[in-house]
Amino acid sequence: MTATTPASLEPALLEVRGLGVDFTAPDGSPVHGVRGVDLTLRRGETVAVVGESGSGKSTTALALMRMLPGNGRIVSGSVRLDRTDLTTLGEDELRTVRGARIGMIFQDPMTSLNPVLTIGRQLDEVLRAHAREHDAGHRDRRARRRRAQELLELVGIPDPARRLDDHPHQFSGGQRQRILIAMALANEPDVLIADEPTTALDATVQEQILQLLAELNEKTGTALLLITHNLGVVARSCDRVLVMYGGTVVEDGATADVLGSPRHPYSAGLLAAVPRLSSPSGTRLYGIPGSPPDLSLPVVGCAFAARCPSADAECGTVPPPLVADGGAADVRRVACHHPGGSGVTEVPRRVPSEVPVGAARTDTVDGGAPLLEATGLRKEFGRRARGGRRDPLVAVDGVDLRLDAGETLGIVGESGSGKSTLARILVHAHPADAGVLKLRGSDVTRPSRAALRALRQEVQMVFQDPYASLNPRMTAGRIIAEPLLARGGFEDRAARRRRVGELLTQVGLDPSAADRRPRAFSGGQRQRIGIARALAPEPSVLVCDEPVAALDVSVQAQIINLLTDLQRELGLALVFIAHDLAVVRQVSHRIAVMRHGRFVETGRADDLCDSPREPYTRALLAAAPEPVRVPAAA
Amino acid sequence: MGRYLLKRIPSALVVLVIASVVVFGILRLVPGDAATALAGPDASEESVAAIRRQLGLDQALAVQYVHWIGDLLRGDLGPSYAVGGEVADLIGEGFGATVELTLGALLLTIAIGLALGVLGATSRRRSVRGVVQALTTGALAVPPFVTGVLLVLVLAVGFAVLPSGGRVGLFEAPDLELQYLLLPALCLALPSAAVVGRYLKDSLQQAFSEDYIRTATAAGVSRRRLLWRHALPNALPPVVTLIGMQTGQLLGGAVLVEAIFAWPGLGQLAETGLTARDYPVVQDLLLLLVTVFVLVQLLTDVVHAWLDPRIRWE
Ligand SMILES: Nc1ncnc2c1ncn2[C@@H]1O[C@H](COP(=O)(O)OP(=O)(O)O)[C@@H](O)[C@H]1O
Ligand code: SF4
Numbered sequence: 009m010t011a012t013t014p015a016s017l018e019p020a021l022l023e024v025r026g027l028g029v030d031f032t033a034p035d036g037s038p039v040h041g042v043r044g045v046d047l048t049l050r051r052g053e054t055v056a057v058v059g060e061s062g063s064g065k066s067t068t069a070l071a072l073m074r075m076l077p078g079n080g081r082i083v084s085g086s087v088r089l090d091r092t093d094l095t096t097l098g099e100d101e102l103r104t105v106r107g108a109r110i111g112m113i114f115q116d117p118m119t120s121l122n123p124v125l126t127i128g129r130q131l132d133e134v135l136r137a138h139a140r141e142h143d144a145g146h147r148d149r150r151a152r153r154r155r156a157q158e159l160l161e162l163v164g165i166p167d168p169a170r171r172l173d174d175h176p177h178q179f180s181g182g183q184r185q186r187i188l189i190a191m192a193l194a195n196e197p198d199v200l201i202a203d204e205p206t207t208a209l210d211a212t213v214q215e216q217i218l219q220l221l222a223e224l225n226e227k228t229g230t231a232l233l234l235i236t237h238n239l240g241v242v243a244r245s246c247d248r249v250l251v252m253y254g255g256t257v258v259e260d261g262a263t264a265d266v267l268g269s270p271r272h273p274y275s276a277g278l279l280a281a282v283p284r285l286s287s288p289s290g291t292r293l294y295g296i297p298g299s300p301p302d303l304s305l306p307v308v309g310c311a312f313a314a315r316c317p318s319a320d321a322e323c324g325t326v327p328p329p330l331v332a333d334g335g336a337a338d339v340r341r342v343a344c345h346h347p348g349g350s351g352v353t354e355v356p357r358r359v360p361s362e363v364p365v366g367a368a369r370t371d372t373v374d375g376g377a378p379l380l381e382a383t384g385l386r387k388e389f390g391r392r393a394r395g396g397r398r399d400p401l402v403a404v405d406g407v408d409l410r411l412d413a414g415e416t417l418g419i420v421g422e423s424g425s426g427k428s429t430l431a432r433i434l435v436h437a438h439p440a441d442a443g444v445l446k447l448r449g450s451d452v453t454r455p456s457r458a459a460l461r462a463l464r465q466e467v468q469m470v471f472q473d474p475y476a477s478l479n480p481r482m483t484a485g486r487i488i489a490e491p492l493l494a495r496g497g498f499e500d501r502a503a504r505r506r507r508v509g510e511l512l513t514q515v516g517l518d519p520s521a522a523d524r525r526p527r528a529f530s531g532g533q534r535q536r537i538g539i540a541r542a543l544a545p546e547p548s549v550l551v552c553d554e555p556v557a558a559l560d561v562s563v564q565a566q567i568i569n570l571l572t573d574l575q576r577e578l579g580l581a582l583v584f585i586a587h588d589l590a591v592v593r594q595v596s597h598r599i600a601v602m603r604h605g606r607f608v609e610t611g612r613a614d615d616l617c618d619s620p621r622e623p624y625t626r627a628l629l630a631a632a633p634e635p636v637r638v639p640a641a642a
Numbered sequence: 643m644g645r646y647l648l649k650r651i652p653s654a655l656v657v658l659v660i661a662s663v664v665v666f667g668i669l670r671l672v673p674g675d676a677a678t679a680l681a682g683p684d685a686s687e688e689s690v691a692a693i694r695r696q697l698g699l700d701q702a703l704a705v706q707y708v709h710w711i712g713d714l715l716r717g718d719l720g721p722s723y724a725v726g727g728e729v730a731d732l733i734g735e736g737f738g739a740t741v742e743l744t745l746g747a748l749l750l751t752i753a754i755g756l757a758l759g760v761l762g763a764t765s766r767r768r769s770v771r772g773v774v775q776a777l778t779t780g781a782l783a784v785p786p787f788v789t790g791v792l793l794v795l796v797l798a799v800g801f802a803v804l805p806s807g808g809r810v811g812l813f814e815a816p817d818l819e820l821q822y823l824l825l826p827a828l829c830l831a832l833p834s835a836a837v838v839g840r841y842l843k844d845s846l847q848q849a850f851s852e853d854y855i856r857t858a859t860a861a862g863v864s865r866r867r868l869l870w871r872h873a874l875p876n877a878l879p880p881v882v883t884l885i886g887m888q889t890g891q892l893l894g895g896a897v898l899v900e901a902i903f904a905w906p907g908l909g910q911l912a913e914t915g916l917t918a919r920d921y922p923v924v925q926d927l928l929l930l931l932v933t934v935f936v937l938v939q940l941l942t943d944v945v946h947a948w949l950d951p952r953i954r955w956e
């Protein structure tokens with residue numbers, strides 16, 4: 009094989025050329041999910057694939073394994089593993105590749121293990137699948153069990169001999185992902201494809217899993233293709249990065265180069281949209297304007313043209329090929345007519361918000377009574393331990409907080425730390441078991457029925473999952489009108505419609521969106537609808553529980569900016585719950601760090617991030633991945 | 643597992659007690675009482691009253707109920723009023739035949755249901771899936787007495803390969819008995835097999851779309867093992883519950899099918915007993931059926947829990 013890459017002496021292990029995948033939509037029309045993807049992976053290398061959701065990352069990975077869903081098929085290109093073209097293999101030959109040459113792990117460890125089989129059985133199945141061609145020793149059941157035990161040990165499951173007989177539900181999410189990694193590595197594949205392996209996990213667990221993958225890559229020499237939308241993860245663990253947009257690769261190069269000085273306008277935008285832990289509170293986030301291309305339509309010219317600040321006439325007609333950028337052979341490749349073009353360098357600049365941090369607070373409070381004040385909030389959930397003894401789970405354990413009008417209180421903590429339970433107490437979705445909750449100085453801990461109705465309007469909530477929290481049968485207009493009806497004063501249809509239109513405009517949607525149902529909207533648009541619904545009763549407090557956790561970075565920035573704008577316009581008090589410290593720092597005036605139902609540390613956002621007092625806060629800060637070590641100026 | 647079973651038993655007992663009260667009560671609510679029926683159409687008031695007193699039917703209902711249950715618990719089913727003979731013997735005769743028919747049908751239900759479900763969910767040939775679809779729809783749409791008559795006409799009358807009705811007894815002539823059993827059992831089993839098959843097909847298709855199947859596929863597990871070792875263990879627990887419920891249906895359906903195939907089971911006894919207002923026969927019979935039904939449910943739950951570790955661990 010002629011080395012097309014003078015920069016590396018290592019020949020390509022996996023070589024994808026011009027890969028195209030079409031899906032058949034339910035109405036029979038084709039969707040071009042992946043278009044002309046080029047990708048090279050060398051032995052032992054770690055390569056990241058990044059890009060917003062729908063950019064074709066998962067489809068590419070599934071196509072490599074020839075595991076596309078029934079309505080998808082490879083329409084062009086080749087996938088060569090050493091010399092063999094996988095696109096032409098039959099089912100039986102493919103089986104000898106899957107697991108043995110290429111292993112794969114997926115996003116959701118909670119559903120990726122078989123719930124009715126023990127871990128030992130599942131590892132055994134994987135080992136015996138390749139016993140014939142791979143390792144004759146694995147034909148013996150006891151040998152397989154020994155190997156399974158070794159594997160669990162390798163991925164860091166304590167007490168592996170005993171745990172082999174446990175079922176998946178007896179393991180935590182992080183442990184399940186470890187087990188899945190063990191299964192993928194069981195037959196020592198040359199390539200491990202990991203499709204968003206940490207997205208469903210807590211920050212600190214994410215960190216551990218990534219560390220494990222890096223270690224295994226070093227120890228076993230398995231090449232890693234890591235799909236992620238987290239640029240921080242990329243910076244930390246990958247040699248090279250591929251940026252995908254609209255079903256194709258738009259930039260490919262060494263991680264430090266691509267993240268340090270992106271050449272494609274989309275890469276630059278994506279990078280600019282990532283909140284940085286080092287940016288002070290109040291920094292305005294950059295969001296890429298517009299929305300991703302519709303892949304059911306043929307793409308004329310550059311797919312990014314509609315959102316690109318450097319687009320010109322050529323971009324609208326001639327598709328830019330992925331070619332070497334600059335002189336340095338093809339170490340760095342970009343698909344753009346104007347790489348590093350004029351618009352790009354200006355875009356990523358962060359605009360400090362007009363209102364200085366903290367200023368909004370001091371002047372709004374009259375007489376010092378906070379808008380919302382809680383002391384000693386506590387909530388237990390009944391739980392029965394082994395032997396029938398009652399062993400209550402204390403979800404919220406003595407929380408004190410105060411919130412002024414126009415102020416944002418960020419709450420960070422891992423899942424299970426009690427954040428959502430606290431949120432539900434604050435919005436009166438369920439009562440506290442102990443403690444006092446005051447709104448404008450009056451006690452609302454145990455409100456009467458009538459008072460409760462009024463309270464629920466005064467304090468509104470925005471949820472994490474915009475998909476699950478909107479009724480799919482209702483139009484956006486109905487969804488937003490519902491709280492208006494409950495509140496009264498909008499019995500007249502025309503008045504209601506007008507108000508819904510106003511609210512939609514306020515959250516950056518067109519009033520005509522009122523007639524469409526949730527399915528017709530993208531994730532970010534749905535979250536806007538959720539926010540409009542929360543604003544409808546004109547609340548004074550907005551509690552947002554992980555409002556951007558399900559969204560892409562570029563969209564995340566738009567939603568966060570919307571929330572901060574609304575806050576300033578309407579003088580709202582915000583409680584902003586998230587696990588991503590960087591996001592929380594930028595939107596919050598003050599931050600509370602929550603753990604085991606308690607606030608372990610509270611303080612002004614910048615003080616807490618720059619000089620944390622508690623070890624736990626320091627651990628959280630250390631676990632937050634930064635995309636690039638940016639030069640001090642930001 | 644023993645613990646799990648113990649926890650189920652109290653509720654099963656409650657169901658039995660309630661069932662006994664309902665069975666007892668319903669029979670007394672049906673117009674016409676045993677004494678009048680026994681005495682005949684021309685009997686005088688006095689002789690009816692005498693019979694009533696003799697059978698203890700003049701006592702308060704609660705007292706009658708307590709007597710009945712008391713006797714049952716002692717294992718004394720007593721004589722029948724009208725059918726003739728001891729209730730225990732009457733039921734004993736028919737019960738064996740009905741259980742045999744029900745079990746035969748159950749085996750066929752499981753075998754046919756499994757085949758339909760697996761083929762329907764996994765066959766790569768469209769024609770096979772089509773045939774499975776047609777068979778399930780057909781078996782569900784046509785009531786057992788129609789299938790019964792058709793089967794008799796074709797296999798017993800037309801080709802004369804199987805007997806059209808009657809029973810010789812399993813222990814007397816097992817091979818012959820199986821021939822006698824096949825038609826009524828098949829006729830009884832078809833609708834249940836279709837229900838089970840369709841449910842299993844859906845359940846398997848669901849399992850095949852789950853993430854853990856994707857995991858196993860990516861690890862190189864063969865199609866055959868994906869089906870039998872990965873998808874089926876997940877699809878099966880709810881199907882087992884369904885089969886348990888179908889067993890109750892089969893038991894009820896047996897009574898009907900018995901009439902078509904002249905199968906000497908409990909169906910015939912129930913009919914005679916009911917017409918004659920023979921309280922002991924009908925009461926004991928119904929309670930027996932309920933007991934069997936409850937036991938089947940209990941067994942189903944245990945098997946379900948055994949198959950699904952998440953339930954065992956609760
Ligand atoms: N099963 C499918 N049927 C139809 N379209 C699909 C299917 N899976 C993915 N697509 C389309 O293919 C494109 C790429 O999706 P995907 O590979 O999942 O992106 P990513 O993993 O980057 O989020 C999207 O436009 C998506 O709508
Ligand atoms: S400059 Fe042109 S080719 Fe390059 S990304 Fe923008 S629109 Fe595409």
Ligand SMILES: [Mg+2]
Binds near residue numbers: 065066067
């Ligand atoms: Mg994906």
